Amino acid sequence: MKPRVLIAVFVSLACIPALSPAQTRSMFSNLANPSIGLNALVSAQAAPNLNQPYGINFDDAEMSLISVVDPTWTLVSNIVFAGTGEVDPEEVWVRTNSIPNISLKLGKIRGMFGKQGMLHTHAYPFIQAPVIMANTIGEEGFKDSGLEAAWLTPVPWYMELTGGVYKAVDATDENPLDFGSNNHNNIPYGGHLKNQFDLNESTTMEFGVSGLQGRGADGHRHGAIGADLTFRNVPLRRSNQRGWILSGEYLERNSSVGGTYHRQAHGGFASFQYRLSQVWWTGVQVEKALDSYTDVLVDPATGDPIAGNVKRASANIKWAPTEFSYIRLEYSYAQADDGNGFKPHDQRIMAQASYTIGYHPAHAY
Amino acid sequence: MRSLIRCIAVLMVGLMATPAFADLKVATSLSDLASVAQFVGGKHVKAESLCKGYEDPHFVPAKPSLMKVIQQADVFISVGLELDSGWLPLVLPGSRNPKIQPGQPGFVDASEGVPVLEKPTGTVSRAEGDIHPLGNPHYYCDPKNLEVVADHLADVFSKLDPANAADYAANAKAFDERMETSLAGWLKQMEPFKGAPIVTYHKNFIYFLTRFGFKEFEHVEPKPGIPPSPRHIAELADAMKQANCKVVVYQPYYDADASNKVASKAGATALELPTEVGGVPEAKDVFSKFDFMISSLAQALSK
Numbered sequence A: 001m002k003p004r005v006l007i008a009v010f011v012s013l014a015c016i017p018a019l020s021p022a023q024t025r026s027m028f029s030n031l032a033n034p035s036i037g038l039n040a041l042v043s044a045q046a047a048p049n050l051n052q053p054y055g056i057n058f059d060d061a062e063m064s065l066i067s068v069v070d071p072t073w074t075l076v077s078n079i080v081f082a083g084t085g086e087v088d089p090e091e092v093w094v095r096t097n098s099i100p101n102i103s104l105k106l107g108k109i110r111g112m113f114g115k116q117g118m119l120h121t122h123a124y125p126f127i128q129a130p131v132i133m134a135n136t137i138g139e140e141g142f143k144d145s146g147l148e149a150a151w152l153t154p155v156p157w158y159m160e161l162t163g164g165v166y167k168a169v170d171a172t173d174e175n176p177l178d179f180g181s182n183n184h185n186n187i188p189y190g191g192h193l194k195n196q197f198d199l200n201e202s203t204t205m206e207f208g209v210s211g212l213q214g215r216g217a218d219g220h221r222h223g224a225i226g227a228d229l230t231f232r233n234v235p236l237r238r239s240n241q242r243g244w245i246l247s248g249e250y251l252e253r254n255s256s257v258g259g260t261y262h263r264q265a266h267g268g269f270a271s272f273q274y275r276l277s278q279v280w281w282t283g284v285q286v287e288k289a290l291d292s293y294t295d296v297l298v299d300p301a302t303g304d305p306i307a308g309n310v311k312r313a314s315a316n317i318k319w320a321p322t323e324f325s326y327i328r329l330e331y332s333y334a335q336a337d338d339g340n341g342f343k344p345h346d347q348r349i350m351a352q353a354s355y356t357i358g359y360h361p362a363h364a365y
Numbered sequence B: 001m002r003s004l005i006r007c008i009a010v011l012m013v014g015l016m017a018t019p020a021f022a023d024l025k026v027a028t029s030l031s032d033l034a035s036v037a038q039f040v041g042g043k044h045v046k047a048e049s050l051c052k053g054y055e056d057p058h059f060v061p062a063k064p065s066l067m068k069v070i071q072q073a074d075v076f077i078s079v080g081l082e083l084d085s086g087w088l089p090l091v092l093p094g095s096r097n098p099k100i101q102p103g104q105p106g107f108v109d110a111s112e113g114v115p116v117l118e119k120p121t122g123t124v125s126r127a128e129g130d131i132h133p134l135g136n137p138h139y140y141c142d143p144k145n146l147e148v149v150a151d152h153l154a155d156v157f158s159k160l161d162p163a164n165a166a167d168y169a170a171n172a173k174a175f176d177e178r179m180e181t182s183l184a185g186w187l188k189q190m191e192p193f194k195g196a197p198i199v200t201y202h203k204n205f206i207y208f209l210t211r212f213g214f215k216e217f218e219h220v221e222p223k224p225g226i227p228p229s230p231r232h233i234a235e236l237a238d239a240m241k242q243a244n245c246k247v248v249v250y251q252p253y254y255d256a257d258a259s260n261k262v263a264s265k266a267g268a269t270a271l272e273l274p275t276e277v278g279g280v281p282e283a284k285d286v287f288s289k290f291d292f293m294i295s296s297l298a299q300a301l302s303k
Helices: A003-015 A131-136 B002-017 B031-044 B064-069 B088-094 B143-160 B162-193 B206-211 B230-243 B256-266 B286-302
Strands: A035-046 A055-068 A073-082 A087-096 A102-110 A143-152 A158-166 A189-198 A203-215 A221-233 A243-257 A260-275 A280-292 A308-322 A325-337 A345-358 B024-028 B045-049 B075-078 B107-109 B197-200 B215-219 B247-250 B269-272
Touching (some): A158 B064, B031 B045, B031 B075, B031 B143, B064 B088, B162 B286, B197 B230, B215 B230, B247 B286, B269 B286
Parallel strands (some): B024 B045, B075 B107, B197 B215
Antiparallel strands (some): A055 A073, A189 A203
16 A cells, blocks of 8 residues: 555544444433323133133233323323233323312323222222123223313312213223214213211211213214212221222113113122231122123033023232232132023132332322 | 391300401411411411321321311411322312412422431332332421521511511510520430330331430331331331340321330330321420420439
8 A cells, every 4th residue: 555545544534423322321211201000900810610721821011101291281191011911001091280179181091980990900999890880881891982071169078060071982892882873973972979077087988970971873862970978988097008998889880772761780889898907918809790791601502692680799808018019718608590591600719919010100099 | 027126236246255366367288387386376377287196197198178177278388298199189279269270479388498318319219118209298397497487487478468577476476485495404304315226117207216316226107108027016026135235116097006016016115106286185286396305205214
């Protein structure tokens, strides 16, 4: 190589701007990242009378992301990764508290209906959702896109009146309500009235009524109504050690054809949960569901579910070493009747474990 | 008609005879903060705590009725450092009161400016129990920290109610002076016991023990929020005997049985000690709370 060329190469290299040191700091801040949490539910079931395999099942993992958007809005989301592999944006909504006495929710929401319907599955008092809930508003409550306004009324006690409008959706296995009409005048709507009274400093009474209505794919009116009553005791001197909850709920799915009211699935459930200590809970529940479907009542020949009446009693015990995990064991006995002499019964033993990491928002009272 | 006019007149007189409303309606997540707010606010403030003094401030049931209590509040004072994070995120938005939401002038984090102890320096893991990632939030157990809170509240109240700013400043100054005088007396009472090892049920006495020169020996809970096993109780009692540790203290909302068992095995005294105003009837405000804590502890350590 000629010396001139070498000199030219050296001069060129010398003229290259100094290389910047390796980038060790991101230009993107993570300080405003949302609070993140994840809950995982695993269960096992043995039901000798049913044509179902025994074994352990990964139910789902719920990832929650919550953060303030700006001075006006807060975004709350709960993304469910089901054991089947599906991903469901169960809840993704924004809330504003800028309006005195009124809270607005917009997005994919868990509609205000009933008491248990407002809970996430890992917060259910029993492993199995009530049969009538699965046959009216859905096993995991009424979930739909919509807008809700909740008014904290100016009466001396806690009285909240909620009104909402929702997206017209077809009935599915998860959502038994048929709001699937394509008519432009079909905007499903609902209302919820919730009252809570302090009976004394430790015991409260909560009473609520709920209603939903929309037009179905068949062109007829479809809807659901519900009423709930809950007494709850949390001794203030032992708020993390003792307490009990006595709760009952009535739910009904209905339709209106040619002005005639048809009551479809209807029934109720009542439960009593008792806290034995900081880490132990126990509970019992009785249920009755009419004109309802369950995995107990299936056609022996085809395996297809049959509508009928179902009674079920459950008992469980839960060990929760902290508020971030629990293991519970549950037994249930159910008897069904299709009205034509077919009366299968079922007893099953279940276990469920729940684990939460990261931030987890407090459950509703 | 005459009787109707009489009724209206009586009603009007009745309404006029009712006491004047306070200028600021203040709600707090802890009774000590309500007590300080009342001292600083004086006649211009009506302060109320959502958590009773005999209630575990970590586990306040988020009753909807609490939302109702703060629906019309002008100021909400949070303990901060995530002590109330288990229930406040439900109660505050549920109040539907825009004035007291975080970020608004009516929301106060009372821990601001307080020297925080036990801030985790490494990785925060729940393997260590229910720890507080921002540091120990029970700062209100040190009388000096309440002076910081009083000065902070005087500033907040003055901004929200400028007409009475001079009163708030004067009240905070008087509070600080009274606290300094009281603290000197309490330190004198505790002087003979300085350095004594003390077992606490939960990790919420560190500010108190540090201020008065005690040694935090161990805890009845093996880890924060985890109830003790029989083995832990036995091991703790043995360790107490060896160290000549004579007192186990616990709050009214904790399990007295576990503390009594430890004390009994160790030949020590289990003492119910309120760290919050209202924890026992004698603790009517922050001053009488410390009076009770100091005199009870002195009595137990004298045995």
